[in-house]
Amino acid sequence: MSDDSVLLGLASDVELWFDWDLDLWPLVMAVLVAVGGGLLGSVFLVRREALLGDSVSHSVLPGVAAGILFADWFVESSETEVFGASFSMVFVLAGALAAGLASTAIINVLFRYSRIKLDTALGAVFPAFFAAGMILIKLEASGAHFDLDCVFYGALEKIGYFGQVAPTLATTVLAVAFTTLLYKEILVTSFDRQLAHSLGVRVGLVNRLLVGLLAMSVVAAFQAVGAILVIAFLIVPPATATLVVDRFRNVLWLSALLGSTAAVLGSWLTIVLANVGLETARAPSIVIVAGLQFVVAFVVAPRHGVVVEWRRSRALGRRILEENLLGAIYRVAQRTGRGSVGLEEIATALDYPCACLRSAVIRCSRRAEIDATADGHVRLTRRGVDRVEAIIRAHRLWEIYMTAEMGSAPDHVHDAADRIEHFLQPGLVRDLDELLGHPDADPHGRTIPARE
Amino acid sequence: MSADDAGVAILTREFLSSLAGEGDAAGAIRSAVLGAVLASLACSVLGCFVTLRKMALYGDMLGHAVLPGVAAGFIVAGRKSTPALLLGALVAGLLAAGFTRLICTRSRIKNDAALGITLSVFYAIGVWLLSYLTGPSRPDLSSEASGLPLYLFGNPSVIHDADLAFLTTAALVVLLVVVGLFKEFQACAFDPSFAATIGIPKRWADTTLLLLLTFVIVVSIKILGVILVAALLVIPPATAYLLTERLRSMIICSAVLGATCGVLGAWLDYVFDGGVGPSIVCVAFAVLLTVFLFGTRHGVVATWVRHRRLALRTVRENILASAYRVRERTGAAADSIDLALLAQERGEEVRATRALARRLHGSPWARVSGDRLELTEEGQRRGCNIVRGHRLWELFLQREASLAVDHVHAGAEEVEHFLSDETIAELEHLLGRPRLDPHGQPIPAPIGSGDTSALEKDATTAGRDGERR
Numbered sequence: 001m002s003d004d005s006v007l008l009g010l011a012s013d014v015e016l017w018f019d020w021d022l023d024l025w026p027l028v029m030a031v032l033v034a035v036g037g038g039l040l041g042s043v044f045l046v047r048r049e050a051l052l053g054d055s056v057s058h059s060v061l062p063g064v065a066a067g068i069l070f071a072d073w074f075v076e077s078s079e080t081e082v083f084g085a086s087f088s089m090v091f092v093l094a095g096a097l098a099a100g101l102a103s104t105a106i107i108n109v110l111f112r113y114s115r116i117k118l119d120t121a122l123g124a125v126f127p128a129f130f131a132a133g134m135i136l137i138k139l140e141a142s143g144a145h146f147d148l149d150c151v152f153y154g155a156l157e158k159i160g161y162f163g164q165v166a167p168t169l170a171t172t173v174l175a176v177a178f179t180t181l182l183y184k185e186i187l188v189t190s191f192d193r194q195l196a197h198s199l200g201v202r203v204g205l206v207n208r209l210l211v212g213l214l215a216m217s218v219v220a221a222f223q224a225v226g227a228i229l230v231i232a233f234l235i236v237p238p239a240t241a242t243l244v245v246d247r248f249r250n251v252l253w254l255s256a257l258l259g260s261t262a263a264v265l266g267s268w269l270t271i272v273l274a275n276v277g278l279e280t281a282r283a284p285s286i287v288i289v290a291g292l293q294f295v296v297a298f299v300v301a302p303r304h305g306v307v308v309e310w311r312r313s314r315a316l317g318r319r320i321l322e323e324n325l326l327g328a329i330y331r332v333a334q335r336t337g338r339g340s341v342g343l344e345e346i347a348t349a350l351d352y353p354c355a356c357l358r359s360a361v362i363r364c365s366r367r368a369e370i371d372a373t374a375d376g377h378v379r380l381t382r383r384g385v386d387r388v389e390a391i392i393r394a395h396r397l398w399e400i401y402m403t404a405e406m407g408s409a410p411d412h413v414h415d416a417a418d419r420i421e422h423f424l425q426p427g428l429v430r431d432l433d434e435l436l437g438h439p440d441a442d443p444h445g446r447t448i449p450a451r452e
Numbered sequence: 453m454s455a456d457d458a459g460v461a462i463l464t465r466e467f468l469s470s471l472a473g474e475g476d477a478a479g480a481i482r483s484a485v486l487g488a489v490l491a492s493l494a495c496s497v498l499g500c501f502v503t504l505r506k507m508a509l510y511g512d513m514l515g516h517a518v519l520p521g522v523a524a525g526f527i528v529a530g531r532k533s534t535p536a537l538l539l540g541a542l543v544a545g546l547l548a549a550g551f552t553r554l555i556c557t558r559s560r561i562k563n564d565a566a567l568g569i570t571l572s573v574f575y576a577i578g579v580w581l582l583s584y585l586t587g588p589s590r591p592d593l594s595s596e597a598s599g600l601p602l603y604l605f606g607n608p609s610v611i612h613d614a615d616l617a618f619l620t621t622a623a624l625v626v627l628l629v630v631v632g633l634f635k636e637f638q639a640c641a642f643d644p645s646f647a648a649t650i651g652i653p654k655r656w657a658d659t660t661l662l663l664l665l666t667f668v669i670v671v672s673i674k675i676l677g678v679i680l681v682a683a684l685l686v687i688p689p690a691t692a693y694l695l696t697e698r699l700r701s702m703i704i705c706s707a708v709l710g711a712t713c714g715v716l717g718a719w720l721d722y723v724f725d726g727g728v729g730p731s732i733v734c735v736a737f738a739v740l741l742t743v744f745l746f747g748t749r750h751g752v753v754a755t756w757v758r759h760r761r762l763a764l765r766t767v768r769e770n771i772l773a774s775a776y777r778v779r780e781r782t783g784a785a786a787d788s789i790d791l792a793l794l795a796q797e798r799g800e801e802v803r804a805t806r807a808l809a810r811r812l813h814g815s816p817w818a819r820v821s822g823d824r825l826e827l828t829e830e831g832q833r834r835g836c837n838i839v840r841g842h843r844l845w846e847l848f849l850q851r852e853a854s855l856a857v858d859h860v861h862a863g864a865e866e867v868e869h870f871l872s873d874e875t876i877a878e879l880e881h882l883l884g885r886p887r888l889d890p891h892g893q894p895i896p897a898p899i900g901s902g903d904t905s906a907l908e909k910d911a912t913t914a915g916r917d918g919e920r921r
Contacts, residue, residue, distance in 0.1 A: 123512055134730040278589050291572075298555065
């Protein structure tokens, strides 16, 4: 059913790819939710309050349900759309804000006035609010406006005109304005509360504004993505962004960009799948794309990706192995007085298996640091000797430094020096030499090789 | 559904009679109640360790994250076979736990954000699969798959014998493991480093707990729903934590609470039709709030009452002590002190002293009558003891804690209300039965001991007496 010819055939027909009447508003909505969620989510992520979104999104449910009930009483149900730019939306927003604030207050009270821990209080209160919301919806508020499916799945497909998008547009514009105009205040309150206080930033006010905006965004996105998938919009793109870039400003715009890309790709994926006969919901598709973005960044991010980290640690391991190998050749050659050394002797000296050393031998000889002689033995070249002597110099200077400056006993310094010798940069070695007054011998009485 | 009193009574009677009744309908209700009780029981027992290990939010994450496994199990089996769905959920739960761990250890994402990522992405995959399975593109499946979203909400009205069997197994496994490995879990919950030294690696205990947690969540979601299952892991244990002091009693208390909430939730659902999972959670949360407010030991009200009582006692004792000092200074009659003198001693307006002294009404110690404070014998003894404790403590602070003489008063002013008679006697013995405090004032013997020398001599002779010794 989903073979290539069908896909290619559909690709030629633009109408099937994007139906302006059906697909425009869902796409606009998704992008708006993603941009607002990405910006706000980044702020909460760097504040280590990532799960606040989780908590708020669950606990606004009873407020939303109560808001719908009040709206039905007061507005005479002339409006069919609760979540649009309508009078009912005021009730829903007010109810949701009240529920969000009430749950936060109960969490705080439980945490402060009893011995319940914070995570337990969080884990107890928001499911309870969610349960209350489910009961309210099931008993009273279900029907034409709203049902539980929307809470769980989101109903992005049902967004059909500007009025439904307007509240989200407003919260997203607010989020953009807030993060650009109050950038400095948010930055300083997020990373250094003390400094913020001393600069005269009203930390409490900024926090309350942020939480209020979060609650409003969650509610505005409610109909489109539901109560639970909205968490993904708040956490996943910002987390992806922190894997890729380091500065807060970059995290902000990158998570908005990643979120909106996921929104476009996810919507597109749903349309494509629908065209080949697989009807799927749009909101979870977007989240899955965002999840894929995260996995890709997790694996191949330029500075913090798993691959880069793995290569970095492999390169370090190789370098240390090479340096240990060259050092062992040097020492064995000195001890035996022969120029060339057999691989087994080195392996015994280092207490490594032979097989481990072979690749290091190949790499060193490729760099002309060692020569292989005819009988399978190896010999240090001039270049190899230079490298070894630099390391031995670092090792012995460090030993002197530890005995002279740190008061360590001479028989306690070798192991530490053995580890640190691989990490002392030439400049630092020069400084050590300077500091110790150009010594000639280490604490064990061995000569320190001269600088070449 | 009408929720008026008569309707509630009728439905309750129906509910109760069907618990013991015959027939299919009664059987269905019985299975629903049994399922609710078993699921709540398993969750609340295991939840004790989960909350103590600070893994409360892991339960939330796993609850959401098993959903794709349910859908995948359905796809593989081609029908709603309970073992297949549960196996899929188990696999998804373990994958989610592994994914979270991988993110935490291999990137700079923090634990809470990693939980949020796993929760939302796994959940998205789950609802995405559900939307496909129940959607218009698979009309062949939609009748069979239509029950799947029940795993979102939880619904014990479709509990089969197989489900009950799994729930019973889960509850038994949890109980057996908790009883069998009680010591190990206890050590890990309270002191992981101690556990490590007696040979229980932290990782081992955490992995066992995580496996059990996944298992319990998987079998409970059909009753409680993927979102609310976490609540039962947290709320009854938190309530029990407020009520008890020992782990063993916490577990029993949590189990009883969980099972009770299960029954009550099932009943409320039968009467009001609000859904079993949400009803159980609401009952459990109401119990938590009640205990939080009215618990006898740690409840907010009890603590507040204790604080008020302590404050009242402090005020009363301070007045009695002042009365003793007045008597000491002026040699006034023991049982009746002029309020003006008392006010002068305390450095207050007479009106303020009168207001404070009135708070002695209702106590066996003293009462205000006219312009005088009438003390009972017990009140005199109490005032004397407070002054005695105060001065001994000052001396103790000076001698044993090497505080300067002008720094000892503030500490003694607070401690004087908390010194028992035994402690005072012990202090006196320790300090070698001293006569004078660091300020040179005599330390009175308790009234009724026959030795009233401190009161009979005036302060200066007593001081000289002390110096001679």
